[in-house]
Every structure is written in C-alpha cells, then in structure tokens.
Amino acid sequence: MIENTRFASRSELVGIAALALLLVVVLPLTLDVFRLNLVGKYLTYAFVALGLVLCWGYGGILSLGQGVFFGLGGYCMAMFLKLEASSPENTKIQSTPGIPDFMDWNQITELPLFWQPFHSLTFTIAAIILVPGVFAFIIGAAMFKRRVGGTYFAIITQAIAAILTILIVGQQGYTGGINGMTDLRTLKGWDIRPDHAKVVLYFVCVACLFGCIFVAQLIRHSKLGRILVAMRDKEDRVRFSGYSVANFKIFAFCVAAVFAAIGGAMFALQVGFMSPSFVGIVPSIEMVIYAAVGGRLSILGAVYGTLLVNFAKTSFSESFPELWLFGLGGLFIAVVLAFPNGVAGLWSDYVQPRLVRLVTPRKAGWSAPNAVAEGAPAE
C-alpha cells in the first residue's frame, strides 16, 4: 500500500519536472525578455485556472467571477506600488502632492483611510491573501450553507463580478476608475520596469506558481481531495457520511480565490498596472476556458491550457484579428462537446499510451498511469 503523505504519483512528478524544465530553463533560454514577460503575464492567469481546477473540476463549483479575486489581489498589490510611485517628489506637479495622480484628478486632497495601511508591504502581502480569502468565505458561506450551487452559483458570481466592476469604475477617485492604476514603478525602491527586473519577476512568478501547484497537489492527494471528488459525484452520500458538504465547498472556493489573488498580484507586479478590465464577466469566463482547455481535472493541464489559449490568442489576433473571436467561441464549444477533458485528456488517451508502449515495449500488463485519474489507486 502506498503512503498517502506524498503529494504526487510518479507520473505526476515527471509531469511537474517537465513543466519546471519548460518554464525555468527552456523558455528563459529561448525567448527574449519581451516574450518572456508575456509568458509571465500568461502564467498569472494560470493561477486562476489552477484554482478553477480545484473548485470546478474537483469541487463541481463553477465560479464565473474569478476575475473578482484576481482583481482584488491585483488591486492590493497595485495600491502598494502606486503609493510608492506617488512620492511627493514624483507628484509635485499635482495640486496635492504625495497622493496617487488619479485622486488628484478627482479633487481628493488626502489619502483615504483604507489606503493608509497599504504603505506597508507586510500588510499588503497579508491583504492579497486575506481580502479575497475572506470575501470568498463570505460568499461561499452564504451560498453553500443554503445549498446554492450549480448554475445559480455561476450566475450569482457573475453578478458579483459585474457589481465590483461598476463599483471600481464608478468610484474612480479611490480606484482609478476605468483607467485603472497605471505607472507603477518600484517595489521597495527596486525598479520593476527594466528588463532584468522583468526576468527576476518572471522567476518569482514561476516560483509562486509551483508553490500553488504544490498546495493543489497536496490537497488533491489528501482525503479532502477525495471528498471533493466524492461530493461532485454524490453530494448527498458525503453529507450522510457525516461531512459538512458546505464547509468543503467553502474551502475549495477560498483556495481558488486565494490562488487567483496571488495571480492578480503577480500580474500587477509584472505588467506594471491593474485595471477593471480583469474583474468583469468577460475575463472571468475566459479564465474558465483556460482550465477547460487544459482539462478541468488536471492541475498541470491548467498551466498548459492557459499558455496554449493565450499563445493562440496573441498569434491569432496579430495575424487575423477578426477571426479570433470565432476561434475562441469555437474553442468553447469544442472543449465542451468533443474534448471534455481538454489537453490532459488527449494526452492521457492518445499520447501517453503510445509513449509508454514505446518506452516499455515488453512489460506486458503494465498499465499507463492516468494523468487525470482522480485520486490514485489505493493499493
């Protein structure tokens, strides 16, 4: 019998190593800084997709408002950076120097109270995790305790995304409105804009991503992961086995929210600004497609799915901008109708068995480890 303290099966370890090789060695060596920074930006969406694998793929909870958490994380980070960029010397042209420029444009003459703590990096980092976490907890507790799930939950999260967008845009004196927070410059005095900083931030982002992958794997291989699978399958049975189904859903939703928030914070750092265009309904649904293309049950698939869709988007929209929406729309339909397990499903159904046959032609009876199998066999 296999110990259950491990966080990945052998084939998964190989997969993780391959991804690490790609992100840490291959891409940095082959891409110029501009493209690498682009990959870094895409990877921030992979955090969201990763969370969706846990909460949608495993927990069966489809949130169409993950942009909310991405945005909350991103805005927390951006608020810190913006304050640092709004030093009195940098903003001496304003009527009130020392406050962010958009506040000055909106006749705000002193820093609002809720902005004050964002002078502290420690507070900011805590806020990046806690604000979305607590927010997700409140939504989750309210909804799941009352057994709201499925499509209702999807619609309500969507409404929340819409509300937050309108709020951010409407309260521009405090949030920068539709322009967002732009011109973020330094982190504790370290300039985040030059090329070498971008490279460093890319690696920080990759490190965070692997941290999240590790946590996700840990959850998936714990009993909690199996309970999530069980819940998606027979919610009532889990309930009548003595588990509070709502608490497990809240947990999965909160983890997904925190992942998304870390992604958002990394986005603000790498791209140098944050705007409400990542909070709304459209980006939120687009993030779902990343997870779906990767395979909604595959943690690593989420990363590949995100990269794949974004590369396609960038290259498509460069050469055939008109066709991109057709492509994206078709992708949604194809992934639902024809490839419900996404890239990971294709890999485990077609590629891996052949690879295995190639590598171990004589070991009869050795079955291919299934990359998307829920919970590895127990014995």
Place this chain on the structure above:
Amino acid sequence: MSLSDGPISDTRRRLLMGMAILPFAGLLPRTAYAAAPPTSAVNTTGLAVTDTEVTVGILHSATGTMAISETGSIQAEKLAIEQINAAGGVLGRKIKFIQEDGASDWPTFAEKAKKLLVNDKVASIMGCWTSASRKAVLPVVEQYNGMLYYPTFYEGLEQSKNVIYTGQEATQQILAGINWITKEKGAKSFYFIGSDYIWPRTSNKIARKHIENFLKLKVVGEEYFPLGHTQFNSVINKIKLTKPDVIFTDVVGGSNVAFYKQLKAAGIDLSKQALLTISVTEDEIDGIGGENIAGAYACMKYFQSLKNENNVKFVDAFHKMWGEKTVIGDVTQAAYLGPWLWKLTVEKAGSFDVDKIAAASAGVEFPGAPEGYVRIHPNHHLWSKTRVGRARTDGQFDVLFETADLVEPDPFPKGYQ
C-alpha cells in the same frame, strides 16, 4: 463599417494618393525631395531606419468595443502615410507601417506598444484612443523612449516628452463653446450628463468651474452613467423638472444612441432645448441617427463640413481611399495630423532620434492641416481653433462659430483644478 480596405485596388489607390497630394506639395518643407542623408547620421539610436525605409507603428483597436471609434483613426493614419510616401517620404525614406491591434484592452495596448518599440524598433507610434489605453501605454513609451502621436480630445492633466497630443485638451475644447452658447442663448443654467470615467468627469469639472467662477452662472445637475448604460429616462425626467437652459453632455459610445432616442421620445425638442455635446462627432451620429440628434450643438476643433481648401481635398482623398460613405470626425482628423507632424518634426530636427524629435517639436507648424493651420506648443499639445457646429438630419454639422485665434493648449489649467 467594414474593417477591410474598401473597394479600390492598391495600385490605383496609390496613384490617387499621389494625385491628391500634389496640391500639398507647395506647402511641403524644402527637404521633401532632397537627397536622403546617410542613415548613420539620422539614426543614432538603432531605430528601424534603413537607407530607403523607416518603420512606424500604428496601434489602435481593430477588434473589441473600441474598434467602432478607432477604425477612423487607423484609416486617417494610413491615408497620411500614403500621402507622405507619394510626396517622397521622410528624409528621403518611405514610411513602412506595422499595425498592431490593441483589442480594446488596455494591457494589450501596453504589451503591443512594448513590442513595437522593443522588437520592431519603430521610429514613432501613431495610436491609442481612450484615456485608459494612453495611460497604459505612457509608461512604456517613456521607459523605452518612444514617440507617441495621440489623436483624441482628452482630459488634459498630462504632459510628456514622449507624446504629442494632436487632439484638444479639455479647456481648449470646452471653454470657447460654453462662452459661445451662453452668449447665443442667454443661458443661465446648465445640466451635465456624462459617462462615468475620467474624461467626462474632468471635462465637467472644468466646465463647472468656468460656469460658476468665471461666468457666475449655475449648474443645476450633474449625472454620470456607467459605460454602456442605456436607460436615461430618470435623468430625462430630472431635466424636465429643472428645465436647464443648456444640457451639456459627454456621454460616450453606445450609450449615446439610447440617450438621444429617449430624449426625443420624451418630447425634448432639440430645436428648442439647447444641448451642447463635446462627445458626439460625425462618427457617433452614424449610429445615433441624424433625425434623433438634429439641432444639438457640438463643440470640437474639426467638422467634416468645414469649407476650407485643405479640408475639401482631405475629405476627397479620404473618400477615395475608404469609400464615399465614410464619415470623418474630429478624432479622425487629429489622427491624420500625427504622421504629418512627425514627418515635419523629423525634417526640422534632421534626425529620427526620439530625443531630437522631442526637442524639435515645439514650434513645428502644419499649415496643410484640414482643420487649418496648427502649431505644436512647447507643452506638446497643439495650438488650434475651437468650433461649434449644429447637427443636421443628414449627420453633418453646420459650423456656426469658430474662435478668431488659435486657442492655447493648457493641460494644467490654473483655477480649474
């Protein structure tokens, strides 16, 4: 409007452009046909300049919600580039352009701007439309020392070595119009309605200060609606109750259509009720429908119906290139100025180097502008005239007023902040 280039073949178009540009030839600076100076002398910073070619970037939204507005700018910039090339290019080099799609998404704008500057080494960028996209691109062009020509009338409060603002900033656009309508209509009270973002809010702030502090009149209401909002019945009811002398609007995008339709349906007759807009150009009327907005006043620096010689030729060339039915709004014209101003500045500086262009920009004159003579101010905005037009049912404006002199751009207006 389709995004394709229209029915005219490429070669024929070039020919037409060549003919269209001839009248301009007399206005062109002397270097236009001179022998090209060596690349090493005019390009010391590694830009994409060869002995025969110079590359510039065009960065607008070809897709997404902003494509509606930005298509005109793309067309105008391409027209200007064709004309410049037909007239011999810049420092003897043909302009080649790389077009990138900002996709109505601000980070994409920043990303593509960076690509144009870092990968393609373009000598300048004609681009952006919304304030948000400009704000996203600004740090990029400043960091990589690029040159951006930005066409839209905007809120001001900005000035950069790396940007030339070819549209008007808010005080330039608004003040003359308000003065005119106050005098013309004997207005005592104003009602502001805008979309909820920085440009309408800043513009209204300036308008309010001007009305209250300088004209000593009243603003009886100020309302903002989310972008894309389509239900204006409430605010229309308020207008009916407060009966302002002038409705002052800066509603943008699709909301306009709903707003003017509902205004008309509610029985507010724009031939009797004065309405001054700073956001509706000929482009917008296309969607609103002339019959819904006829009678409204608009305050801009350019109208397609301007009768001066430059404009007649410009409109003609534009129609030949992009089809008879295309309309030309204020921003489209401002976008057309971008490549020309850049060319004139390069030739004044005798170099493609961004630093030299930035330094040489102040004082560059373009007498051939469709809107009439313009000149770059040391603050990198344009000296320009402000005009008031009245919308007709056919979607064009009757120009009723223009300022006697060029209005000085004042992006950080004292007393208006």
Place this chain on the structure above:
Amino acid sequence: MLIGQQPKDFLLSVEGLTVSFDGFKAVNDLSFYVDENEIRVIIGPNGAGKTTVLDLICGKTRATSGSIHFRDRDLTKMRENEIVQAGVGRKFQTPSIYDDLTVFENLEISFPRGRSVLGALTFKRDAEVRERVHEVAEMIFLKDRLAMRADLLSHGQKQWLEIGMLLIQDPELLMLDEPVAGMSVSERVKTAELLHRIIEGRSVLVIEHDMKFVEDIAHKVTVLHQGQILSEGTMDKVKNDPKVIEVYLGH
C-alpha cells in the same frame, strides 16, 4: 408538542411528525418509537410516505411540525452531517457510492475520523484505517476488489459497498431503504446473511417490500398508509389486521 415528557427511554422517538409539500401532507401527524437494538421494518404501499420518513429522520427533508428525538437530541434542529455524527446512518434506495473512487477510498471516506475540513486535510491512512477497511471489505464480500473503481462493480456489489460504507461508520441507528431491491437471487441470499450479521448490536429501521425478508428479521412492523400509521406491532399482528388487508388487497 408534548411538553414535559422526556422521550429518553427510547433510542428514537418520533412524535406528531408532519410534512407537507404545497399542501399535500406526505407524512401526517406520525408518532412511533424505536427501542435500543430493535429491528423495525416499515412497510406500506407506494406513496405511503415511507422514504419520506427516513428523509425526515436523517435531515434530508425538513419537518413542517413535530419532533424527532434521538436519545435526548432533537434531530429536526440538526444538520445532516451532525445527525450522522450523532450516530444515525442511512442507506439510499438506489446504490449511492462514489463511482470515480476505488472501493478502498469509498470505505475510507466513510471512516468516522477527520470529518472537518482540517481533519480531512491532515488525515493519515494509518494502520487502524487499513485494518478497519479490510475488515469491512471482507464482510461485504469485496475484499479482492479494493483497488477497483467503484463504477465497475455490479449492481449488487454496489449495494454491498454502500452497506459497508455505513458499517464502517458504526451507527447506533441504521436506516436501510429497500436493501435487496434489484438484486439477483444469489445476491439476495448473501445480502440477507450480511444484514443479519450487521444488525446485531444496533437499532435498525428498514423499508422493505420483500415480505419473506421482513418476516425473517423484523421485531416489529409499522404499516404506513397515506402518511399515517395504519397498524403497528409484530408481523403476525399486522398480517391479520383487517385494515392492512383492506389496503393491500382491497384494490
């Protein structure tokens, strides 16, 4: 409500239980009591409200009025998982197991430890768990199928697995909804044998149609009809009750 009366003597006391769906009273003013170690069988024609009674006890359906006391705790005020943790186990009519998990994992999830979120995260598959799983697996004839995905089991095996999942919870009150329905003859025999073994040492509430099976195990039988008790008592008494005969044979 019966104020002052402490229904302590019984393991389960159901009193004045009523539930209505849009005015239709599926269960109407129902009262009955189950002793420790009693095997109670509920029978009745379709639509009599049998399954609804189980739903009410385990908290799946909320009562309109009335009380359900399990020892001295009022189940009508508790959440389903709390009811389970108090010691009530429920098997559904159609086999309700986790198709995507292995037999081992199915049983392991039902093992009564680490039921909180944190507990589930830190749960260790230690010797105790393994032993218990093996023990139960042996009981339910699935010892050599532990690594198999549950959806590959036969219908009867799925029923057994679900019984095993209840067994591993070790409930004081076990509720079974038609445990032998849809089984082959041989499976049925094995199931009866299994049930005989597991009902020892606990109270059991069974819904069943198979009269031979009922006669075999029941201490007491409750006959439901249109949401109310038609008759109650030993199998012999019930069989000879004219009201029961009327209902079962009258139409």
Place this chain on the structure above:
Amino acid sequence: MFGDYTLSQLGSIFVMQGFAGLILFSVYVLMALGLAIIFGQMGVINMAHGEFMILGAYVTYLTASFVQSHLPALFSVYFFVAMALAFVASGALGMLTEWALIRHLYRRPLDTLLATWGLSLILQQAFRSIFGAREVGVELPQWMLGSLPITDTIEVPINGIFVMGLTVLITVAVAYIIFRSRWGRQVRAVVQNRVMAGAVGINTERVDRLTFGLGCGIAGVAGSAFTMVGSTGPTSGQLYIVDTFLVVVFGGAASLLGTIASAFSISQTQSTLEFFMSGSMAKVITLLTIVAILMLRPQGLFALKVRK
C-alpha cells in the same frame, strides 16, 4: 434629498419615475420571458440569449431599410412585420442551436453555459463582420415618436406605451401557450418527468426544440422592440445578459409570475434610486440588494416547495 423640490414636483417625479420604471420593466420582462422559459422549463443556461435578442434587432434594422427604400408607403406599419420576422429568425436559429448544441448537453447544465457563451462570441463576431462594428440606428415611423402630455410636467413617451402594450400582449400569449394549450401541457409534462412523458407518446425531442425555439423567438421580438429605446451593436446583447439572468433567478426560475414580479421590483427600485443618486451607484445598490436577497432566499421570490 427631497428638499430641492416642491410638493407638486415631487408628485410628478414619482409619476414619471414610475413610468420610466415601467418602461424598464417592460424591457426586462421581454428579455427575461424567453430566458425564463428556457432556463425554467429546460434548465438550460443560455448565455447567448442576448445575441438572439440582437439578431431580432438587426432583422428589424434590415426590414426598416428594405421597406424604406422599396415600399416607403408601408413604412408606418413596417414594425409589425419586422417583429414577426425577428421572431421567426431568432426562433429558427434557436432551434438550430438546440439541435446542434444543446441537446447533447441536457445533463450538464454548466457545460451548456460554456458552450452557449462560445456561441455568443461567434454570433457577436458574425454580427460585426456582417453589419460592421458600429451601432446601427433604426428609424421609427412618425407615429411612434414624441410623447403624450398629461399635465404640464408629466409626459409619457409613445414608444414607451407601445413597448408596454407589446409586453402585455406577449406575456399573455406565453401564459396561454404554457398553461392552456395542448403543447404547453406537453412542455410541462416533459419538465416534470421526461421519461414518463416520453413513455406516454410525447415527442420529447420535438418539445425541447420548440421550447428552445420559442424562448429564442421571444428574445428576437424583445430585440425588435428594443431598437425603439436603445442601440443595436454587435456587443449590445452582452450588456443585458447578467441583468436578465438576475431577473429570472430572483423571480424563482420556474415561475412565470415570479419573473414578472421580479422584473417589476428590480426595475422600479433601479429607476427610483437613479433619481436620487448617480446611475452607477443606483445600479450597484440594485444588484447588491438582489444578490443579498438571493443569498438569504436562494429559491427566489416565487418557488414551489417540491420533494426532491
């Protein structure tokens, strides 16, 4: 907030705001009806509903242009033809969608959501390629323009009255179809027990297709009516989808009456709030209230208590 107005002005405010709310109400009901049928009766989340609506609007636009240039004499009545055509066009596309897409996904409601979102992207781009990115305006016949003065401060727009009348008409028709007609009985039978309905000889596939078609067709009519008050652009539909879903969910998904009640309360709240605060905040508060109520009462305003 009331201080600036006199009593008679306040009276007029409430009458006119009430009326403005009624117009919004009509728009919501028209959009939500089709969605309520599809979501309530079939459990399918149709994210492309807004695009079906916009299709109706474009059909109206095309009809208007055609009649204007070829049959100017009939211009005053073209709208009725346009509405019928909009119904047919959106309904037909809806049935095609059901056949090609939805019927494979009845057991996977979240997947229908993603697939129909994909469809909505494709339709948006198709509209953009065919009609251009710019909004198109539909010219209305003269009699639909202007307003009826009731007192000197109270005026009612004629197209508003028209939209309201249309709403009543369509609602009654839908109620009749669902609750009185033979086909409606079949639809309800399929909703309650698909297998049994199939067993008693109801062609469930055909019922599904027609139900979906009906829902989409009503969306088309809504789009047609909508051209009178709003604009028609490729992405106009997307603006409404969340509002419309909230109306349906808030009303209690299975209830036609609930949809109407919820559309009424949401529209009145929003238009009243709009009078006293900025449009953005009015919208935020309205949506927030709905979400809060839904968290406390997830089944919506009207819901049947059923045994599950």
